[in-house]
Amino acid sequence: MENIRTIEEINEKIRKGDVNVVTAEEMVELVREKGSTIAAKDVDVVTTGTFGAMCSSGAFLNFGHSDPPIKMENLTLNGVNTYHGNAAVDCYLGVTKMHPEKPFEYGGGHVLEDLVSGKEIELEAVGYGTDCYPRKYLKTIITLHDLNQAILCNPRNAYQRYATATNGRDEIIYTYMGKLLPNFGNATFSGSGSLSPLSKDPNYETIGLGTRIFLGGGIGYVIGEGTQHSPTNKFGTIMVKGDLGKMRPEFLKGAAFTRYGTSLYVGLGIPIPILNEGLAKKTGVSDEDLKTDVLDYGIARRDRPVLKETNYAELKSGKIVIDNKEVSVTPLSSIKKAREIANILKEWIEKAQFFLTAPVDRLSVDTICKPMKVVSRVPFVNEIMENAVTCNLDDNIDVLAKKIINNNVNHIAVIDDNGKLLGIVTSFDITKAIATGKKELEEIMTRNVITVYPEESVDTCATKLEKNNISALPVVNRSNELKGIITSEKISSLLGEIGLKDESRIKI
Amino acid sequence: MKVELRFSTERVSEPIISSVILQEKAQINILRAQVSEDGGRALLEVPDNQADEIVKAFRKLGAEVIVGKVIEILEDKCIECGHCITLCPVNAIFFEKDYSIGLDEQKCIQCGSCLDACPTRAIKLYGE
Numbered sequence: 001m002e003n004i005r006t007i008e009e010i011n012e013k014i015r016k017g018d019v020n021v022v023t024a025e026e027m028v029e030l031v032r033e034k035g036s037t038i039a040a041k042d043v044d045v046v047t048t049g050t051f052g053a054m055c056s057s058g059a060f061l062n063f064g065h066s067d068p069p070i071k072m073e074n075l076t077l078n079g080v081n082t083y084h085g086n087a088a089v090d091c092y093l094g095v096t097k098m099h100p101e102k103p104f105e106y107g108g109g110h111v112l113e114d115l116v117s118g119k120e121i122e123l124e125a126v127g128y129g130t131d132c133y134p135r136k137y138l139k140t141i142i143t144l145h146d147l148n149q150a151i152l153c154n155p156r157n158a159y160q161r162y163a164t165a166t167n168g169r170d171e172i173i174y175t176y177m178g179k180l181l182p183n184f185g186n187a188t189f190s191g192s193g194s195l196s197p198l199s200k201d202p203n204y205e206t207i208g209l210g211t212r213i214f215l216g217g218g219i220g221y222v223i224g225e226g227t228q229h230s231p232t233n234k235f236g237t238i239m240v241k242g243d244l245g246k247m248r249p250e251f252l253k254g255a256a257f258t259r260y261g262t263s264l265y266v267g268l269g270i271p272i273p274i275l276n277e278g279l280a281k282k283t284g285v286s287d288e289d290l291k292t293d294v295l296d297y298g299i300a301r302r303d304r305p306v307l308k309e310t311n312y313a314e315l316k317s318g319k320i321v322i323d324n325k326e327v328s329v330t331p332l333s334s335i336k337k338a339r340e341i342a343n344i345l346k347e348w349i350e351k352a353q354f355f356l357t358a359p360v361d362r363l364s365v366d367t368i369c370k371p372m373k374v375v376s377r378v379p380f381v382n383e384i385m386e387n388a389v390t391c392n393l394d395d396n397i398d399v400l401a402k403k404i405i406n407n408n409v410n411h412i413a414v415i416d417d418n419g420k421l422l423g424i425v426t427s428f429d430i431t432k433a434i435a436t437g438k439k440e441l442e443e444i445m446t447r448n449v450i451t452v453y454p455e456e457s458v459d460t461c462a463t464k465l466e467k468n469n470i471s472a473l474p475v476v477n478r479s480n481e482l483k484g485i486i487t488s489e490k491i492s493s494l495l496g497e498i499g500l501k502d503e504s505r506i507k508i
Numbered sequence: 509m510k511v512e513l514r515f516s517t518e519r520v521s522e523p524i525i526s527s528v529i530l531q532e533k534a535q536i537n538i539l540r541a542q543v544s545e546d547g548g549r550a551l552l553e554v555p556d557n558q559a560d561e562i563v564k565a566f567r568k569l570g571a572e573v574i575v576g577k578v579i580e581i582l583e584d585k586c587i588e589c590g591h592c593i594t595l596c597p598v599n600a601i602f603f604e605k606d607y608s609i610g611l612d613e614q615k616c617i618q619c620g621s622c623l624d625a626c627p628t629r630a631i632k633l634y635g636e
Contacts, residue, residue, distance in 0.1 A: 181594075253587055255628060332591055337588065
């Protein structure tokens with residue numbers, strides 16, 4: 001498409017104070033009303049914005065040297081461990097690293113927010129002592145002002161679009177997409193739709209290496225494609241950096257996701273120069289045109305089941321329909337803040353406080369994010385489940401006792417005539433029934449059974465067994481038909497075989 | 509109208525609520541009640557036109573009464589994502605037109621479902 005203006009010309013207009021800037025939401029309206037030809041003529045720059053939890057965020061910090069100097073081997077900031085596998089007094093603080101004594105409440109993201117807020121941070125470092133760096137221990141108090149460099153450097157920010165999360169399981173789950181209620185009880189989405197930076201320049205024609213952006217309330221730069229950048233399926237991401245010293249706590253907020261971890265909400269906005277009519281069209285794409293899938297996060301697999309397709313207009317309406325049920329849906333990111341960011345960026349440009357840059361290199365447009373290569377695979381339920389010993393509601397306790405002995409099992413699944421699961425009875429239930437003189441199965445069976453689906457992983461089984469303090473999980477399909485059973489004995493023997501170890505220190 | 513009662517440990521075993529119901533001939537709905545080592549608390553729904561008298565009666569019987577304030581959203585912490593909205597069983601939290609968070613304190617039943625879901629821990633039950 002033929003260009004009608006250059007970035008240099010736009011910057012000249014900014015200098016003269018007669019640049020025409022609109023936010024992405026305003027551009028959608030303009031293109032809808034007047035068409036892309038007129039919009040392209042009228043508008044020089046479209047500003048975008050997003051404010052979401054971006055777990056792939058962190059900061060490089062340099063503290064300067066103490067006297068005598070130390071080569072930090074272990075370093076904590078307000079009790080949160082940092083990565084310091086580089087020079088003596090440098091570190092990288094990742095936002096998801098949690099305080100070991102305040103897990104799920106305080107982590108790297110909160111330390112960054114505290115730093116940007118000007119709060120005092122406790123630094124504690126241990127070194128092993130070298131000829132040049134003899135000090136072995138150091139404890140001090142620092143503020144952002146005391147650091148040489150504090151560079152927010154986020155390997156993956158600003159997903160082009162993101163899936164909507166809901167939960168088909170019969171229990172609450174806590175995820176990085178928030179608290180998801182059972183049986184599609186609610187849903188959450190991320191991204192700001194028609195305000196979202198990368199969805200407004202989906203082929204990365206203007207966003208590339210060196211693009212100057214709004215980052216955390218200050219100025220930042222795109223420094224390349226983000227990790228997991230996957231342009232082929234419109235899941236592009238960018239890597240960004242910016243000076244923490246110039247940022248504002250309103251646009252960098254520590255986040256805590258119960259039983260998931262900590263993160264950082266990052267405010268990010270990108271100006272898109274309208275160099276041609278094609279870019280006017282693309283920046284004018286509405287929420288209705290931005291599609292995304294609703295996924296069942298109840299299935300903890302890499303590829304979660306897609307329940308339906310939706311779009312950002314439907315998501316922003318607050319309700320989506322899943323399984324004929326109206327489900328309340330809200331963002332986990334903040335649309336209000338995203339809008340505020342697009343407006344601030346607009347104001348900066350209008351006041352000639354912000355100039356546009358042309359990318360010095362393009363982001364890739366033809367790559368895809370690959371899954372991890374794993375050489376030893378973890379089994380799934382349908383591969384390791386055993387046939388369940390079953391009974392009907394009218395079987396009496398003597399029959400059940402015989403079944404337990406004859407089959408050498410500890411669990412009997414109670415099913416109806418259609419093979420649907422009604423309950424479970426354990427050998428202990430039978431023993432207790434005999435001890436207390438109970439005769440009827442209905443009196444002793446457990447009706448509220450914890451189950452798994454065939455496509456779930458052995459790890460999910462282990463978690464469910466441990467969390468509920470039980471020793472077996474009936475396997476059912478979506479219609480609650482019994483397919484088999486998984487026992488803790490089976491899991492234990494498998495875990496022994498494949499050498500899985502529970503190495504995580506933090507217990508949920 | 510929502511009214512929250514706090515009892516000291518000594519008064520936990522006294523039938524304060526039923527006394528007030530009988531005395532004021534009021535239909536009082538108990539939305540939540542709990543007793544722990546530091547006393548008891550209950551969240552009640554009382555008829556608006558009898559609220560003043562009922563509050564007085566509870567105070568007379570030695571209960572601490574908090575009227576109207578059951579939940580608060582800390583403005584400096586809230587980022588207005590709206591996750592709490594999907595978790596509220598009584599629609600006490602909602603989006604305003606401009607995506608600000610709106611709160612109807614009178615609807616809140618202090619179930620607490622939103623508390624652990626708020627990513628910036630911006631929601632507090634009053635007095636906690």
